[in-house]
Amino acid sequence: xxxxxxxxxxxxxxxxxxxxxxxxxxxxxxxxxxxxxxxxxxxxxxxxxxxxxxxxxxxxxxxxxxxxxxxxxxxxxxxxxxxxxxxxxxxxxxxxxxxxxxxxxxxxxxxxxxxxxxxxxxxxxxxxxxxxxxxxxxxxxxxxxxxxxxxxxxxxxxxxxxxxxxxxxxxxxxxxxxxxxxxxxxxxxxxxxxxxxxxxxxxxxxxxxxxxxxxxxxxxxxxxxxxxxxxxxxxxxxxxxxxxxxxxxxxxxxxxxxxxxxxxxxxxxxxxxxxxxxxxxxxxxxxxxxxxxxxxxxxxxxxxxxxxxxxxxxxxxx
Amino acid sequence: xxxxxxxxxxxxxxxxxxxxxxxxxxxxxxxxxxxxxxxxxxxxxxxxxxxxxxxxxxxxxxxxxxxxxxxxxxxxxxxxxxxxxxxxxxxxxxxxxxxxxxxxxxxxxxxxxxxxxxxxxxxxxxxxxxxxxxxxxxxxxxxxxxxxxxxxxxxxxxxxxxxxxxxxxxxxxxxxxxxxxxxxxxxxxxxxxxxxxxxxxxxxxxxxxxxxxxxxxxxxxxxxxxxxxxxxxxxxxxxxxxxxxxxxxxxxxxxxxxxxxxxxxxxxxxxxxxxxxxxxxxxxxxxxxxxxxxxxxxxxxxxxxxxxxxxxxxx
Numbered sequence: 001x002x003x004x005x006x007x008x009x010x011x012x013x014x015x016x017x018x019x020x021x022x023x024x025x026x027x028x029x030x031x032x033x034x035x036x037x038x039x040x041x042x043x044x045x046x047x048x049x050x051x052x053x054x055x056x057x058x059x060x061x062x063x064x065x066x067x068x069x070x071x072x073x074x075x076x077x078x079x080x081x082x083x084x085x086x087x088x089x090x091x092x093x094x095x096x097x098x099x100x101x102x103x104x105x106x107x108x109x110x111x112x113x114x115x116x117x118x119x120x121x122x123x124x125x126x127x128x129x130x131x132x133x134x135x136x137x138x139x140x141x142x143x144x145x146x147x148x149x150x151x152x153x154x155x156x157x158x159x160x161x162x163x164x165x166x167x168x169x170x171x172x173x174x175x176x177x178x179x180x181x182x183x184x185x186x187x188x189x190x191x192x193x194x195x196x197x198x199x200x201x202x203x204x205x206x207x208x209x210x211x212x213x214x215x216x217x218x219x220x221x222x223x224x225x226x227x228x229x230x231x232x233x234x235x236x237x238x239x240x241x242x243x244x245x246x247x248x249x250x251x252x253x254x255x256x257x258x259x260x261x262x263x264x265x266x267x268x269x270x271x272x273x274x275x276x277x278x279x280x281x282x283x284x285x286x287x288x289x290x291x292x293x294x295x296x297x298x299x300x301x302x303x304x305x306x307x308x309x310x311x312x313x314x315x316x317x318x
Numbered sequence: 319x320x321x322x323x324x325x326x327x328x329x330x331x332x333x334x335x336x337x338x339x340x341x342x343x344x345x346x347x348x349x350x351x352x353x354x355x356x357x358x359x360x361x362x363x364x365x366x367x368x369x370x371x372x373x374x375x376x377x378x379x380x381x382x383x384x385x386x387x388x389x390x391x392x393x394x395x396x397x398x399x400x401x402x403x404x405x406x407x408x409x410x411x412x413x414x415x416x417x418x419x420x421x422x423x424x425x426x427x428x429x430x431x432x433x434x435x436x437x438x439x440x441x442x443x444x445x446x447x448x449x450x451x452x453x454x455x456x457x458x459x460x461x462x463x464x465x466x467x468x469x470x471x472x473x474x475x476x477x478x479x480x481x482x483x484x485x486x487x488x489x490x491x492x493x494x495x496x497x498x499x500x501x502x503x504x505x506x507x508x509x510x511x512x513x514x515x516x517x518x519x520x521x522x523x524x525x526x527x528x529x530x531x532x533x534x535x536x537x538x539x540x541x542x543x544x545x546x547x548x549x550x551x552x553x554x555x556x557x558x559x560x561x562x563x564x565x566x567x568x569x570x571x572x573x574x575x576x577x578x579x580x581x582x583x584x585x586x587x588x589x590x591x592x593x594x595x596x597x598x599x600x601x602x603x604x605x606x607x608x609x610x611x612x613x614x615x616x617x618x619x620x621x622x623x624x625x626x627x628x629x630x631x632x633x
Binding site: 040041042043140141167169170171172173175178179182186196197198199202203222241242245258259260261262300303304307308 | 353358359360361362458459460485486487488489490491493496497500501503504514515516517520521522523529538539540554558559575576577617620621624625
């Protein structure tokens with residue numbers, strides 16, 4: 001894999017809007033056939049980066065190559081090399097299925113020689129054979145989503161951008177969708193996913209977390225869960241929960257505390273030491289502890305730990 | 319509890335839209351101090367249910383009451399107890415935070431003294447005290463969401479209905495939002511909220527898992543996970559797609575799901591099938607990390623149940 005030229009190369013990319021640095025010297029590479037996740041809170045610089053990679057926004061400094069083309073110099077070629085699908089699906093609801101496919105084929109300049117074959121491929125992939133004349137607006141969300149995906153790759157782009165592709169879709173359609181994405185990746189398409197839904201991020205091969213324009217962590221989902229955050233996660237089931245939360249919020253060893261239903265999740269430097277010290281302390285305050293022990297970090301825990309703190313201090317400056 | 323009535327009591331609520339059954343004999347109760355989740359994908363009937371509970375959509379049949387007031391018989395009495403926050407809450411972007419709060423306080427007939435005290439308390443709970451003079455249009459998505467919640471709470475409702483309140487909100491703001499919700503429970507409020515994200519179900523005390531307008535399961539999240547027939551086996555691998563072909567045909571494997579770290583297999587029995595899975599993997603010579611039974615997620619339960627449902631209908 002490593003001997004191949006990466007599909008996306010980003011070096012010290014910067015975008016400034018006036019005095020505001022939206023993207024601040026970020027660098028990364030995505031390889032052929034890789035499903036690459038790009039995560040960050042609203043306003044972190046995610047969309048700005050994608051817009052630069054799609055050739056829609058000129059970088060202030062730095063370089064980005066997409067399929068070997070410079071996003072600042074070869075914007076038209078870059079745009080022909082990518083497919084783009086957003087959570088809004090950008091389909092025309094008042095057009096039929098086949099009209100939508102023909103529209104996107106025209107936009108992406110799919111040659112008439114292969115058009116029939118590509119149309120057949122999209123219909124088959126989306127499970128819409130026989131429903132060519134259905135109005136797109138009447139399709140269930142899962143079908144619409146697969147149609148939108150088909151339209152985005154009609155011209156066989158080597159790179160596909162997906163923006164929160166499965167938000168609101170039922171889990172079965174979502175699994176079906178990710179199966180299709182994995183198939184495309186197997187065929188060598190590089191898939192670039194932006195999302196702030198951590199369950200979508202779990203499907204990616206590799207993730208980059210971005211916050212305030214900078215990369216704060218990167219690695220596979222597993223690596224991030226195991227190594228990105230210093231400290232360990234504890235589950236605490238107890239009664240009354242509110243009192244325990246007030247008590248733990250002010251404890252110097254508790255880096256973070258969040259409520260999950262009938263339980264608390266705590267981030268501490270060292271799990272066993274924290275349990276040994278905090279359990280008697282909780283009991284002394286009349287709190288009944290029913291469960292207290294380490295649990296594995298989720299991607300959401302990692303995300304919050306890496307992006308939460310500084311968001312707070314930014315708010316206080318205002 | 320001492321409460322004579324459940325905060326929300328829904329009995330056999332049913333609603334169709336032009337012949338399509340959106341909500342199908344839905345029944346549940348929620349108590350004061352409880353976060354109750356309506357969890358399911360788009361089109362499963364969540365919003366329709368909330369709109370019926372809010373009294374803005376009459377059910378075709380069935381009943382619902384809020385704090386003992388029947389919504390159909392006594393709509394005004396019920397509405398005094400309810401606050402409904404739809405997906406697009408009507409904030410005025412060209413009014414400030416304080417002005418928006420005052421506007422909603424006036425609509426709900428909250429006295430000025432009560433209003434100022436309540437607003438101060440809510441703004442503080444939401445970490446928004448310094449932003450009273452900011453235009454609502456200039457707030458971030460997460461802060462708009464919090465302002466919507468403050469406006470919905472200004473008249474001290476006993477039940478708050480939230481329709482996908484965390485949709486489009488990043489995880490940091492989402493946690494913040496949940497922190498505020500939990501802080502309200504001490505006042506004895508009941509929270510009924512909907513979400514399309516099954517992982518959010520974990521944060522509710524009890525959830526109703528919805529599919530095509532009916533309830534698949536209704537229980538505490540930890541109890542839901544015990545309802546999966548079979549077990550989940552996680553296989554860590556860098557080649558999940560190859561591995562899936564190898565393992566999908568093993569006897570007792572009911573479902574195979576690709577995850578980034580490898581595969582999740584739903585099997586009839588973990589003890590029974592893990593040795594066979596190991597043998598197949600060795601035969602096929604696919605490098606893997608660990609193979610172990612893991613706790614099922616609510617999504618595993620949903621997928622397994624819905625697939626069994628549809629297999630039964632289309633054998």
